Amino acid sequence: xxxxxxxxxxxxxxxxxxxxxxxxxxxxxxxxxxxxxxxxxxxxxxxxxxxxxxxxxxxxxxxxxxxxxxxxxxxxxxxxxxxxxxxxxxxxxxxxxxxxxxxxxxxxxxx
Numbered sequence: 001x002x003x004x005x006x007x008x009x010x011x012x013x014x015x016x017x018x019x020x021x022x023x024x025x026x027x028x029x030x031x032x033x034x035x036x037x038x039x040x041x042x043x044x045x046x047x048x049x050x051x052x053x054x055x056x057x058x059x060x061x062x063x064x065x066x067x068x069x070x071x072x073x074x075x076x077x078x079x080x081x082x083x084x085x086x087x088x089x090x091x092x093x094x095x096x097x098x099x100x101x102x103x104x105x106x107x108x109x110x111x
Contacts (some may be wrong), residue, residue, distance in 0.1 A: 011101065014042055015085040017086065021107040023078040025087075028102040033069030033093040036061050036103070038078070043086040051088065067094055079110070 015038075017023070025036060040056040052064075058080070061073040069092025089101045 003110045004045045009100075012043060012045065013087045013089075015081050015086065015087055015105065017080045017107060019082050020110040021080050022110065023080050024051070024108075025075040025076065026104045027072050027074060027089075028097050029100050030094045030101070031071055032091060032095060032099050033071055034073065034101060035069050035092055036073050036075055037088045037090065038075065038081070039086040041086065042084050043088070045097075055086075067098075080107075 015023070023038075027034070027036060037052065037060045038058040039051070040058055043051060043055055052060075059075060059078055062068075062070045062077050069090070085101070087105075089103070093098070
């Protein structure tokens, strides 16, 4: 069972893996195109411009070649070592209002 969190777009959240784990994230994006991006370490709150060039990205859905985003993207079965991670949800649609994006985050320990 995952933990549900809500992030406003654009938004930044933190993840903590206390042991090597598999991460899965499912999203509900209110029919808006977004990308979900995972970075090593904790990004500062002011990391709002060009963060993918400044920080170490672990993964992104949809992939980096697809700048258009996706409705309800997910990240499945991502292996993470123990440590801290940042998750960014970026709006990729032509809308300016903030939108609540629901993320269901599940860590499965590797044993």
